[in-house]
Amino acid sequence: RIAAAGSLRQLDPKVAASRQLDLFVYGLADAEALGIASHSEALDYLQALGFKVNPERRRCANIDEVIAFVSEWHDKRPQLPYEIDGIVIKVDSFAQQRALGATAKSPRWAIAYKFPAEEVVTTLIGIEVNVGRTGVVTPTAILEPVRVAGTTVQRATLHNEDFIREKDIRIGDAVIIKKAGDIIPEVVGVVVDRRDGDETPFAMPTHCPECESELVRLEGEVALRCLNPNCPAQLRERLIHFASRAAMNIEGLGEKVVTQLFNAGLVRDVADLYCLTKEQLVGLERMGEKSAANLLAAIEASKQNSLERLLFGLGIRYVGAKAAQLLAEHFETMERLERATKEELMAVPEIGEKMADAITAFFAQPEATELLQELRAYGVNMAYKGPKRSAEAPADSAFAGKTVVLTGKLASMSRNEAKEQIERLGGRVTGSVSRSTDLVIAGEDAGSKLEKAQQLGIEIWDEPRFLQEINRGKR
Ligand SMILES: [Zn+2]
Known part of the structure; x- marks a missing residue:
């Protein structure tokens, strides 16, 4: 949806045309004014006018017919020339639609039925073992390429050794793949009936595939680790x-x-x-x-980055972007943070004992002290530069420390809601465009502010771009 909206808003119609957008019209506003009494009649009318309307639509007489339709398309779904993730079921009569009304969020006369995630079977060719930055060793399934939910999948996570053992996954097996949340490929299980005896059980290596150090399973952890700091x-x-x-x-x-x-x-x-x-x-x-x-x-x-970026970049265990932000705000310089005791660290809201221990352990390493000295010598900034942000603002927020102007009408939220979102992500919203403006969010019918921003060469985002950024912040 965002790709389509963004394409339509391209200033150059040639670019918009090159995206080859297409659509099925699915509704007619104020159809009753034309003497049309139901949704199905409205769609027939639109079709007669020459609009593209989905040819697979069907008017069902009762819920059994609806269920039969859903299960029919469950099977026929792969034959469609486009991807679908479900079917919308609507009450046909406009009078009944009115009687049913709507909740704050959605009408009571329409609902989307979502198909279960598509599952396909393919062959597990092998299992690759990779070492991450913390030394954790993870197995990845290498698959006979297979098409699932719109893309070709060749790799899927296997999480850890326990997962492989629980599902009894063997190399050469026919495995069932689905995409979790329709995005990340995942091995669901094995088709045991298809085994012919040539499958080989997998054992995690005992030594690191890159540095050959012995792998260790730390107490209370599922993962195997390479403990060699120079791996x-x-x-x-x-x-x-x-x-x-x-x-x-x-x-x-x-x-x-x-x-x-x-x-x-x-x-x-x-x-x-x-x-x-x-x-x-x-x-x-x-x-x-x-x-x-x-x-x-x-x-x-x-080198000019504020402290929280460096802190997160160092990859101290358990210290994510948000914790790095909190620590940078609180201690303000790397020096103060290096000297902080466990108690001082734990006094920072949201910093727990596990993280405090990891931080003190990190700075206690001579290698860490040496690394920081080198970075200092190269002129890398070690101080917090940002404004005091709200606690939730992630360090990688695109709005952090920026002055933002909203103009035009947004389809998905009010001006105030947009302002709140930007402030939540560390930005400041002002009323007029000037040279000190960093970013302009332009909705529908944006006027003089947009023109001024264009003249001044200020970055301009449309609504889909804006939504993409605030939703990224929510994950
Ligand atoms: Zn290693």
Whole structure:
């Protein structure tokens, strides 16, 4: 829906046309004024006028017919030339619709039936084992590519060893795959009847696939870990995390580039990023003069980040973006945080004992002290710069510290609700556009403020872009 709305609002109609949007018209406002008495008649009328109306619609006489329709489409769903996740069932008569009325959120005369997540069967070719930045080793299913809920799936998480054992998943098995929440592929189970005896049970490795250290299962944990602090897989994953959007937000330094830098021996820890040279970068695959210069500029700019980004980027155990924000606000400098005792840490709202222990343990390591000294020497900022934000504002909020102007009419919420959302995410809403405005949210019929923003070259978002950002904040 957001993709469609965004496409329609493209300023260049050629771009909008290139998206090849299509639609089924599904309702007619004020049909009764035309003497039409029911939804089905309204759709027939629209069709007669030449609008596209869904040809599969059906008027059912009773609930049994509705149930039969739903189960018919449950089976025929894959034959449709587009994806559906359910069927909308509506009361046909407008008079009855009026009598039923609506709740605050939705009409009482219409409901969406959601199909259960689509499940498909494919072959488990193998199980790959990966090491994360904290040393946790996770198994991933490598699958015979299969189409499920709109995309081709080749990999699915297997969580941990216990999961594989509980479901008795063996290499070569026919496995049932679905997408959790229609997004993340997941192995549901095994089709045991299809076994022919050639399947091999899987055992987690006893040693790290990257550094060959013995893997350990810590007490009370399901996961196996590589405890080697110099494990290449962990170092690489830590660099990726450090550069990520929610942490130091270094544009152009994604997983692929980090892996290249690491494999070329150019970086080993995060401090090494700050002494990279253009000559070193230009030698890398798909890295020209211009992208090398851009990457160096992005790395340089990251030195000015406020403390919470660095803190989150260091990857201290249990310290997520939100905790990093709270700690940065409270202690204001890295030095003060380094010196903080467990009691002082626990005095910060929402910082519990487990996290306090992890933080003191982190700073007690000589390697951590050394790393921070190096970063300081490179000029990386170690102080909190942000305004005092609300406690919920995530560190990676796009509105953090920004001055935002709302203009035009938003379809999904009132001006006040929009203001609240922006403030919740650390932004400030003002009434007029000026050079100090960072961002303009433009709804329907936006007028002079939008024009002024365009003249001043201020970033402008439409409603779908705005919704995407506030919903991201909610997850
Ligand atoms: Zn390792």
